[in-house]
Amino acid sequence: MSEQYPALLVVVPLLSALVICVAGWVNKRLCFPIAVAALGVAAYSCIGLLLRVLDEGVIVYKLGGWDPPMGIAYYVDHLNGLVLSVVSVVALLNLIASKKSIDQEFPDKIGPFYTLYVLMVTGLLGIVVTGDAFNLYVLLEIAALTGYGLLAMGEDRAPLAALNYLYMGTIGACFYLLGVGYLYIVTGSLNMVDIAKILPSLYQSKAVLGAFIILMVGVWLKMAFFPLHAWLPNAYTYAPSAASSLIAPLVTKVMIYVMIRFILTVFTPEFAFNILAVSDSIVWLAVIAIVMGAILALAERNLKKMLTYIVIAEVGYMVGGAWLGNRAGMTGAILHIVNDALMTLCVFLVAGNIVYKLKGYAFDDLKGLYRKMPFTMTAFTVGVLSMIGVPPTCGFFSKWYLILGAIRAEHWFFMGALLFSSLVNAVLFFRIIEIAFFEPFTDHHAHGHDHQPEPIDEAPLSMVVPLWIVAAALVIVGIYTSDIVTKIIQFAIPEGIL
Amino acid sequence: MQMLVAKYNYWIYITLMMIGLYAMIAKNNLVKKIVGMSIFQTAIILFYVSIGAKRGATIPIIEHGHGEGHGAGTHMVHAVDYINPLPHVLMLTAIVVAVATLGVALALAIRVYNRYNTLEEDEILAQIREK
Numbered sequence: 001m002s003e004q005y006p007a008l009l010v011v012v013p014l015l016s017a018l019v020i021c022v023a024g025w026v027n028k029r030l031c032f033p034i035a036v037a038a039l040g041v042a043a044y045s046c047i048g049l050l051l052r053v054l055d056e057g058v059i060v061y062k063l064g065g066w067d068p069p070m071g072i073a074y075y076v077d078h079l080n081g082l083v084l085s086v087v088s089v090v091a092l093l094n095l096i097a098s099k100k101s102i103d104q105e106f107p108d109k110i111g112p113f114y115t116l117y118v119l120m121v122t123g124l125l126g127i128v129v130t131g132d133a134f135n136l137y138v139l140l141e142i143a144a145l146t147g148y149g150l151l152a153m154g155e156d157r158a159p160l161a162a163l164n165y166l167y168m169g170t171i172g173a174c175f176y177l178l179g180v181g182y183l184y185i186v187t188g189s190l191n192m193v194d195i196a197k198i199l200p201s202l203y204q205s206k207a208v209l210g211a212f213i214i215l216m217v218g219v220w221l222k223m224a225f226f227p228l229h230a231w232l233p234n235a236y237t238y239a240p241s242a243a244s245s246l247i248a249p250l251v252t253k254v255m256i257y258v259m260i261r262f263i264l265t266v267f268t269p270e271f272a273f274n275i276l277a278v279s280d281s282i283v284w285l286a287v288i289a290i291v292m293g294a295i296l297a298l299a300e301r302n303l304k305k306m307l308t309y310i311v312i313a314e315v316g317y318m319v320g321g322a323w324l325g326n327r328a329g330m331t332g333a334i335l336h337i338v339n340d341a342l343m344t345l346c347v348f349l350v351a352g353n354i355v356y357k358l359k360g361y362a363f364d365d366l367k368g369l370y371r372k373m374p375f376t377m378t379a380f381t382v383g384v385l386s387m388i389g390v391p392p393t394c395g396f397f398s399k400w401y402l403i404l405g406a407i408r409a410e411h412w413f414f415m416g417a418l419l420f421s422s423l424v425n426a427v428l429f430f431r432i433i434e435i436a437f438f439e440p441f442t443d444h445h446a447h448g449h450d451h452q453p454e455p456i457d458e459a460p461l462s463m464v465v466p467l468w469i470v471a472a473a474l475v476i477v478g479i480y481t482s483d484i485v486t487k488i489i490q491f492a493i494p495e496g497i498l
Numbered sequence: 499m500q501m502l503v504a505k506y507n508y509w510i511y512i513t514l515m516m517i518g519l520y521a522m523i524a525k526n527n528l529v530k531k532i533v534g535m536s537i538f539q540t541a542i543i544l545f546y547v548s549i550g551a552k553r554g555a556t557i558p559i560i561e562h563g564h565g566e567g568h569g570a571g572t573h574m575v576h577a578v579d580y581i582n583p584l585p586h587v588l589m590l591t592a593i594v595v596a597v598a599t600l601g602v603a604l605a606l607a608i609r610v611y612n613r614y615n616t617l618e619e620d621e622i623l624a625q626i627r628e629k
Contacts, residue, residue, distance in 0.1 A: 134588055134591075137592075137595075138591055138595065141595045141598075141599070145595075145598055145599060145602055148602050148606065149602065152606055152609060156613060157626065159606050159609035159610045159613065160610050160613075160614075160622065162606055163528065163603065163606040163607065163610060166535075166599070166602065166603050166606065167522055167531065167535055170535050170538070170539065170599055171519075171522075171535075171538065174538060174539055174542050177542055177592065178542055178545070181542070181545060181546055181549070181585075184549075184585070185549055
């Protein structure tokens with residue numbers, strides 16, 4: 001059974017999505033359990049795979065028994081074993097946490113929503129597990145198309161924002177496809193490991209350089225790397241909360257994984273860092289991304305939109321860390337994929353709980369929230385401390401590695417940008433905490449009860465418990481950082497990077 | 499000039515791509531933008547299809563099956579005689595993806611039209627600003 005895990009984690013959600021679609025016609029209440037079961041199997045397979053990789057090393061799974069490079073092969077190593085586990089666990093937790101808000105926001109579209117949700121997770125897991133460059137494109141589009149649908153189910157501006165995302169996402173995917181096309185012209189192969197074997201003799205070729213640039217631009221568009229980020233804030237803000245807390249933590253992180261996979265496996269660090277002299281300029285772009293993300297977040301008076309700009313700044317962290325070209329920076333970037341997925345999930349789940357109870361997330365709506373929703377806001381505080389980077393939460397440790405990498409590479413501006421962004425995060429979040437903790441709750445409808453203490457009106461248990469699990473995970477991952485780095489991430493980075 | 503003529507397939511795909519990109523950036527009507535996006539995707543499909551072609555080659559169907567008529571294993575298959583089918587097969591998938599994207603985009607455009615009663619982007623933005 002366990003040797004079939006790589007196929008199961010894609011096939012089970014894929015087929016379940018179809019089953020959910022049909023079940024939605026029969027009885028809406030069937031959809032949720034099927035979705036949970038499907039993602040549960042996926043998460044179980046992913047974690048099982050990670051444990052097997054830790055024991056045995058790289059796992060190669062040949063789909064249909066065809067040998068690579070002719071057939072499609074799934075490769076699972078330490079890097080994507082880790083990312084797979086994070087993606088599947090985050091998707092499962094968010095699914096459980098969001099059930100009530102899905103029931104509340106669109107009771108008549110439950111079937112389609114769960115279908116899209118599970119299909120999207122299929123796409124994301126497939127992107128991470130596949131070892132074939134074209135297969136990755138197809139799964140990328142599965143994840144993207146379902147994502148447009150999920151985002152467009154939101155409030156009034158959502159369809160327009162999703163349409164703008166669709167233009168940019170399609171250009172990004174097309175650039176990726178074009179880059180793969182150039183690689184195919186020069187190597188005649190689509191298998192990532194096979195391409196990496198053929199490429200070294202072609203490093204001087206202009207077509208390889210072109211492929212690399214086009215691929216990177218495509219991936220950057222998809223991950224909203226700063227000058228290409230314009231689609232992200234509106235698309236994520238107006239989305240339904242269940243969709244934004246799935247997409248915001250995972251899509252950008254998975255695209256970072258794709259970038260790192262192409263640097264490490266396909267083009268090899270030797271080509272990316274030494275032969276191409278671009279890493280310095282890309283780190284500079286990351287510096288601009290971090291600073292601009294922080295400044296744009298400062299200008300927002302709306303919780304969810306502010307969080308989207310923080311997502312953009314965090315993308316800058318990871319791109320910059322990966323392109324520093326040393327071991328500490330790469331470790332920081334990979335560790336930050338894990339940590340940022342959890343942190344973003346935590347704060348977006350909080351936003352979801354707030355929307356569930358208050359129907360609004362502008363700063364003025366948050367007054368007196370610590371008294372009204374104490375459990376949600378406690379978890380919010382943990383998530384916030386992690387985003388700022390306070391030990392022992394996990395956000396501190398990935399920032400620590402990124403800063404170590406910046407010092408090793410002597411890139412002082414990147415270090416400065418990281419510290420600046422932490423500082424801005426502190427300002428941003430303490431402003432919210434101040435509003436929510438000290439200002440009295442003002443109900444727009446009932447003016448008679450001004451002086452009575454606000455009764456506790458917490459989100460339902462099924463939303464609070466997963467949120468607390470995530471908040472606890474932030475601390476636990478922080479405490480076990482050294483284990484994650486020495487047992488997993490260390491093996492994910494090739495020996496060549498010092 | 500030599501470069502233009504010898505590599506004309508690349509020039510055509512780049513031109514088409516730029517037409518699509520121009521429509522996506524400069525056009526005001528949402529449907530025109532979506533059509534621009536479709537042209538953009540088609541350009542890349544054309545690029546892939548063109549790289550599979552070879553001069554003087556035929557479709558990749560082997561006329562004499564292995565070991566038929568010529569004795570076992572004596573009939574050699576020369577790859578030069580056949581066009582490369584792989585890019586074409588890949589593009590079947592890409593066409594499906596392009597159609598799906600077009601469908602989703604048009605569906606979203608309908609949602610936008612129902613909400614704002616127009617497909618002109620400047621009028622939609624004006625309505626959003628008014629609120």
